[in-house]
Amino acid sequence: MRYLPHTEQEIAEMLQAVGAEHLNDLFSTIPDSCCTLQQLDLPDPLTEWELNEHMSGLAASMAVAPEAKVFLGAGSYDHYTPAAAVQLLSRGEFVTAYTPYQPEVSQGTLQAIYEYQTLVTRLLGMDVANASMYDGASALAEALLMAVRVTRRKKVAVSEAVHPLYRRVVNTYFHPTEFEVVEVPYGKDGRTDLSRIGSLEEMAAVAVQSPNFFGCIEDLQAVSERVHTDAKTLFIVGFTEPLAYGLLKSPGGHGADIACGEGQSLGIPRSFGGPGLGMFAAKMTYVRQMPGRLIGQTMDKDGRRAFVLTLATREQHIRREKATSNICSNQGLCATASAIYMASLGGTGIRGLARLNYDKAEYLKTAFHDAGLAVAFGSPTFNEFVIRFPEGSEQTYRRLLEKNIVAGLPLVRYYPNLKDHYLLCVTETASKEDMDTLVREVAS
């Protein structure tokens, strides 16, 4: 087996050195009652060729571009990643290194993540960003738990226009605790209904997402002002499509205390939903309550600039049960991927690309409207929006699937009152021709 380098002779020499006769003798401290009796019941090993064939077969059954036209967003976006970025990310020195616990031989990872933290603070308009969380959903759950720690309050409010799957993860994290999650309804315009936030007196945080699950850009200024009428309540801004902040005013610019979300759209393949990138940023005041790893700048003993994991006293390996989170492994390589992608775009590029995405989605939205279909919510949107399909939409949807077109996400599964409503997404990868075909097919 090519991953096992020992020759029979080497095994014999090594066994002799340790005073064992047989490989099985090495396990003499394990009681018989714990031992496996049978051989491992696994398929026979495949050669590399056979593996390629088998895996290509499995992958071929998946509906992906360019054969399939997939108008799905909802937290996972199709953006083009430059070949240079893909190749840089595949360097073994990045891919096969561990967490940078020995900084002298890990400066590559450390500087790359320090730069990632910096780019994230600049994108989101925040003071400090961590080295990443698992995904947008766990980042939101950790943000809400952090708000509970900061304020010592027991309730958090989350908008119903936050990604429904993120809210389910939040509920999982909160279920065994004594803390309560209350939901704030959305209004007719698809934005969070501020009049339904209620009393903030006991509220640790109010969380909205922008652009929200319906693609609607929340009025963050108004939410911020409403939330900050209470001096203690934290304002959390979530997101699933951070490219929007290439164009829109940042969460920090609207006074967010914590900004967190999914960074997959920044140069990370969709990969059936993971690995993605939990982005997490906050005001500097709260840095010691933040979860996750942080990389800081310092000097080596010769006075050269260098980077190191820092503020570890918040973390599980030092603080154990009193840690700010249990997170250890994060999504380091995905953070590096997004930094390479952001660096490739640059300030000019991210603005241009965000604008192109906005314009494409506006084109499709207008085309649906012109074809006589209802745009469900009137608020401005980015990349995705909700369309009400004509009655009998299930058949239309299925008919399009047979033509290899995935006409968005049926919302009734997540919002029972939104029957016939579909969340549609386009990015820079969707051509005008494909969009025109979609509208024609849905309207016909």
Add this chain to the structure above:
Amino acid sequence: MNDTVGTNGLIFNEPLLWEKGAPGRTGFSMPRRDVEPAALDETLAGDGPDFPDLSEVDVVRHYVRLSQWNFSVDSGMYPLGSCTMKYNPKTNERQASLPGFAGAHPLLPEELAQGALQLMFELQEYLARITGMDAVSLQPAAGAHGELTGMLILHAHHAKQGRPRSKILIPDTAHGTNPASASLCGFHSVAIRSNEKGVLDPAVVAEAMDEDTAGIMVTNPNTLGLFEENIREVAEIVHGKGGLVYADGANMNAVMGVVNMADSGVDVLHLNLHKTFSTPHGGGGPGAGPVCVTRELEPYLPIPRVALGEDGRYRFSEDHPDSVGKMHAFHGNFGILVRAYSYIRSMGGHLKKASQLAVLNANYIKEKLKGTYHLPYDRPCMHECVFTDKNQQAHKISTLDIAKRLMEYGFHPPTIYFPLVVHGAIMIEPTETECKADVDRFVEAMKAIAEEARTQPDLLTEAPRIPKVRRLDEVTAARKPCLSG
């Protein structure tokens, strides 16, 4: 150290991203515009992020230079204890980047995602067979995430019995993530001392276990590299009081095809695919931390679960009312699952041989170094062995100095100062993918360093001199945090 692997070479300096470039450059090929600009409410627009403008060459050189400052498994032996830094097969990367997997949207209708579902279903099955457990969830994104899932399962189980419990037993050899994961579920940790042999003493467990204790979290093999030989007795005590046994399977690489975890009394187990199943660590992730359970605890696994219908079609099933809920926005770190699946399909029954050779390498190092370095527990070890700096203290040389000097011999240092129960621990895990010649070279380097500690201690206390930077001022980094530029 004339013929060591580590040597001086040309290392490039490289500034921070925003210290290079020029406004107007780009490294991105902007798609041709085929739609007109649309109206935008200007009150929503911001100034755009203050990113540097860089050319493609700027970006490529930047990251190539950074990468060269890293030590990695692809560069050399990385014997980091409890981290299982085995070789990461390149074919696994190829499989994960197949367009059908890498380009797949997580909310595709099931009929358009059968390949991904089949892969997940089969991987669940393989992991169950390898561990001896009955059912598996692939959703947790990392080891600690798997631990949290496990603790949620314990919490849900006791709640279902109508008897919520408030405590959890955690041995002193546990990973730091264990108590942190337990406290997220409101469990108060009770520390359990290990005995003079470095393993759990059933009598100590019996004294601490009561009917307000949810169970015990056991890392097996433990962080001293020893098999918890009393695990069955411990499990009987815990079960006798209605508790459950949670096993941290971070060290599963020692016992594939050797131990049946369910037979050893384990109820819940997490695995680290980025350790045992060869997926790369990526400088700190992404990993994957599947959770395996007994039939009795299956109803509590996260949803959606992957199932095979009678019609031969794979599907996601949500109808599990006792489930702890969702742990991840979608289906976990699928790209990592593809790599682990590829590894298992490449290895098949050789997985047992991998464990045997991992244990052989560790015992070989233990025997070769035990005259030179202090070995606190002189017993047959599993996949890793733990030494200390006790013999070197007379020369005022610490574990840290030994670790830093080892870099100059071309090796990544072992895990140091962990587990906490051993003072000045040096925890060595070679893994099975290191050949005898490299293991011998490592042993020689460790012996040479012990000799230097006696004769030329400055070589250790001043180490390392060769890498990009020397020892860092970590105190200032924490006192005056500079976390972004």
